[in-house]
Amino acid sequence: MSRRTDEPPMRARIPADVERPDRVVFGMTWHQLVILTITGLLLYVAWTVVATLVPPLLFLIVAVPIAGAAFFLAVGRRDGISLDRWLLNAVRHRQAPHRLVPADGAIYPAPAWVATTAGPGDRLPLPAPLQLPARGITADGLIELGSDGTTSLVSASTVAFGLRTATEQNGLVAGFARWLHSLDGPTQIVVRARRVHLTHLADRLLADAPGLPHPALEEAARAHAAFLDDLAARRELLHRHVTVAMRSTRGPRHTVHQAAETVRALSGCEVAARTLNREETASVLASALSPSPHLGPVIRTPAPDFGESEHL
Structure with a gap:
């Protein structure tokens, strides 16, 4: 009994993001709900404090952009992560030292004569120790x-x-x-x-070609070396x-x-x-x-x- 080879190709469904957090309410995660809840509570507290001093329309003009920014911060995504975490990582990257050097311990203060050409009071920031994940x-x-x-x-x-x-x-x-x-x-x-x-393989073939036991083998080795040189010259x-x-x-x-x-x-x-x-x-x-x-x-x-x- 012959095997069938015309069966359709099989597809295996694999989730693109297996670590995606669970959706709780209205398609939002706990993280998103916490951001919106805290923003809503802060706006409510602010309204209770200034309700007798500020007209409702003026408060809405100020509160709507804040609520919109919080909603965008909660549901927005950038580079596969939530927007609030992306902004937090951007702040950390901005504040982290950008000059790293391999060092076993802390880098001590530089001598007083280390300065930039901008002036005697403009010092160069000291590099921080490079700490790789691998120990x-x-x-x-x-x-x-x-x-x-x-x-x-x-x-x-x-x-x-x-x-x-x-x-x-x-x-x-x-x-x-x-x-x-x-x-x-x-x-x-x-x-x-x-x-x-x-190139080194072609050189090895040319060096070993004279020692082959038959002239036809030597000719074939030289032709193959020429082919390899031509292939390396024409293609990467x-x-x-x-x-x-x-x-x-x-x-x-x-x-x-x-x-x-x-x-x-x-x-x-x-x-x-x-x-x-x-x-x-x-x-x-x-x-x-x-x-x-x-x-x-x-x-x-x-x-x-x-x-x-x-x-x-």
Whole structure:
């Protein structure tokens, strides 16, 4: 009995915001209701105080913009967060020091001769210590985040989804959906495009070509090296690197178990996944902090070994 391959592609519904707060009354959350309630109580108190001194129309002229601003502050959103929290973060960013340097402790006052060119009384603000979320990397490759728990990194490959049949695509979608529904903590999937250099691979081929056992193999190696040089000159080659970061506050053992379950679940989706060790985790963090404008560090493609003919 033959299997049907013309079944329609399956779709797995995944909420876009799984941490969205519950709606209580009139489609508003407790946070929004608190803002509107406090604003209404303040306006009511103000009216009871000035009711005998200010005409009602004048009070309405002043109160309506205040109530409108409070309503806009409660229901408005910016960059995926509520507008009041966005404004609070903007104030914190404005007041926070913008010059940070790596330091183990507090930075002591600068000498009296440190001043700007604006005048002797205009001092340069001292930089603040740079405090990154990561406190260190354990022997198991976990990133220590202090009170925020630990994070494990899993490297994953990509899958040629468009080249599969509908049945195969449905199997991949179902397996990926099962992994997503099994998550019990914050998880982030980071996809980065990085440059791939083929020049050193072409140089390796040219260097090894004279030692090949047959002239035809040497000619093929030189032609392939020329092809790689031409490809690197005409196109900017990129390699997609996928990293899955999982954070847990239940202890390092739970984080390690969560990473192992992720590797097992993604392997069922034909994704080659593995947990990064300490050195690889440090390398990923270093590349994440790379000053490269948009592509990150360069990946060196390993050259093939022509020691035996079966490698060709």
